[in-house]
Amino acid sequence: MSEPTAVLFDAPGPRARRRAFIASVVAGLVIAGVVALIVLRLAERGQLDAELWSPLVDPSDEQFDAVWQRIGEGLLVTLRAAFFAVVLSLVIGLALAAARLSLGRVARIPLIGVIELLRGLPVIVSILYVDVLMRALDVYQGSVTTLVIALTLYNSVIISEITRAGILSLPKGQVEAGLAVGLTRGQVMRTIQLPQAVRVMLPAIISQLIVILKDTALASIVLSQIEDLLKIADQLGGFLDNRLQSYFVIGLIYIAINLLLEQLAKLVQRRMSGQGRRRRTRASTAPDAEQQTDTDAADRTTGTRP
Amino acid sequence: MDPVLENLGLFASGFLRSLGIAAWGLLGSLVWGTVLAVFRISPVPVLRAFGTFYVTWLRNTPLAIVLFTMAFGIPAVGINASYYVFGVVGLVLYTSAFVCEAVRSGVATVPTGQAEAARSIGLTFSQTLGLIVLPQALRAVVPPVGNVLIAMIKNSAVVGALGVGGDLFSVYNRLTSAQGYAALPVLTGVAIGFLVMTLTASALLALFERRAAVAR
Numbered sequence: 428m429s430e431p432t433a434v435l436f437d438a439p440g441p442r443a444r445r446r447a448f449i450a451s452v453v454a455g456l457v458i459a460g461v462v463a464l465i466v467l468r469l470a471e472r473g474q475l476d477a478e479l480w481s482p483l484v485d486p487s488d489e490q491f492d493a494v495w496q497r498i499g500e501g502l503l504v505t506l507r508a509a510f511f512a513v514v515l516s517l518v519i520g521l522a523l524a525a526a527r528l529s530l531g532r533v534a535r536i537p538l539i540g541v542i543e544l545l546r547g548l549p550v551i552v553s554i555l556y557v558d559v560l561m562r563a564l565d566v567y568q569g570s571v572t573t574l575v576i577a578l579t580l581y582n583s584v585i586i587s588e589i590t591r592a593g594i595l596s597l598p599k600g601q602v603e604a605g606l607a608v609g610l611t612r613g614q615v616m617r618t619i620q621l622p623q624a625v626r627v628m629l630p631a632i633i634s635q636l637i638v639i640l641k642d643t644a645l646a647s648i649v650l651s652q653i654e655d656l657l658k659i660a661d662q663l664g665g666f667l668d669n670r671l672q673s674y675f676v677i678g679l680i681y682i683a684i685n686l687l688l689e690q691l692a693k694l695v696q697r698r699m700s701g702q703g704r705r706r707r708t709r710a711s712t713a714p715d716a717e718q719q720t721d722t723d724a725a726d727r728t729t730g731t732r733p
Numbered sequence: 734m735d736p737v738l739e740n741l742g743l744f745a746s747g748f749l750r751s752l753g754i755a756a757w758g759l760l761g762s763l764v765w766g767t768v769l770a771v772f773r774i775s776p777v778p779v780l781r782a783f784g785t786f787y788v789t790w791l792r793n794t795p796l797a798i799v800l801f802t803m804a805f806g807i808p809a810v811g812i813n814a815s816y817y818v819f820g821v822v823g824l825v826l827y828t829s830a831f832v833c834e835a836v837r838s839g840v841a842t843v844p845t846g847q848a849e850a851a852r853s854i855g856l857t858f859s860q861t862l863g864l865i866v867l868p869q870a871l872r873a874v875v876p877p878v879g880n881v882l883i884a885m886i887k888n889s890a891v892v893g894a895l896g897v898g899g900d901l902f903s904v905y906n907r908l909t910s911a912q913g914y915a916a917l918p919v920l921t922g923v924a925i926g927f928l929v930m931t932l933t934a935s936a937l938l939a940l941f942e943r944r945a946a947v948a949r
Contacts (some may be wrong), residue, residue: 560914
């Protein structure tokens, strides 16, 4: 159980335990009742019929292989778009953060303006905008490129904000020491500030990966040509006439990938905060306490942005 | 910008419709998100498990899938409503998972001594939470919840894009495909509409944060 919960109520005595047990049973019954009602209703309307599910879950179904091959293709498009968007956002985001902090008070005003505009625009509007703009300028390169550019525009700004917060959180002495040993401002930024900031902000940056991955799905709403994972779910649902089932299964795929990324964020956080070896020796003396605060802190930094 | 100026009335009504989606989403996700947060810190194991499951599920699913599932799933269990209702319900279900996490992290900032003091004078869990912890957490919760809500305003554009009708996205579709206006100026108008919403919300949040900030 996490730290804040533990102080909100006493270690339960016999009466509290009984009350919690009764509340648990009641809540369990209510939840089970609602779930049962939904399942019953779905069954009544034939949504749980085997023929709607078997192309998706039954390997012996004749359509199973073709269906999962399509899903695989869609997954590849989604992952590729997310990967390029991530790499580009990281590079541009770090450069933006460095630029914003290095520029003078007046020189950075236009930069801040652009950052605020890009940050305030819904991603789905950005995607459509890039699409329309690239067609208007006659430089259209296909839907995946459009998606990557739009996601990069939005996320590089977010990553630059995360990094900037990380740089500002560093002790002032770091910069002063760097300047004192004769490094230039640029060198201080590159070799002292950015590496430390990235280290501090790595969990937040990884959780931004989850956001990017989820946002790739927006493309299939506004870009008619892209064949990402969600568009495949659309097509399968239309072709097999099992939209609900297709969305459910595809949704699970997204969840699985995101949970993996979340675990990665926690792992990185644990490594980073303890600087590896020191943490491991300490953890061996008090494994539970260490583990607890770690996962809890990671919990709070992971995926807080919808 | 002629297409925008010629159809200013249409844009205005589209803006209001989009604002309406965001406003209902805001109200709903604040309420349901807070309830979920209370579930997740309650002494009842089943409620805690439910809260964790809900948040893990919804937080890791793309919003578009949540909305599609609502649009096809709710009619499948035999409830008939408009796309508008499905859209707002989907948006609330999705956003409340994030609101829940923001509120939970706010509760964590209230010093443990507060809860301990409350308990030591004999307050129950609901009294401790309702009278002591949540009122204090409310201040700490303003920035994270505010950010979640600004993100939700942006997400309400997705609800519109799925075809609610009458909102800024449908204005775009109507003017470009039905009336043959050039896409770029119309879309610029739509973008400005959303920017007005999000930038105003950011400014309000900054103002509110300054008010709510209390040295502890």
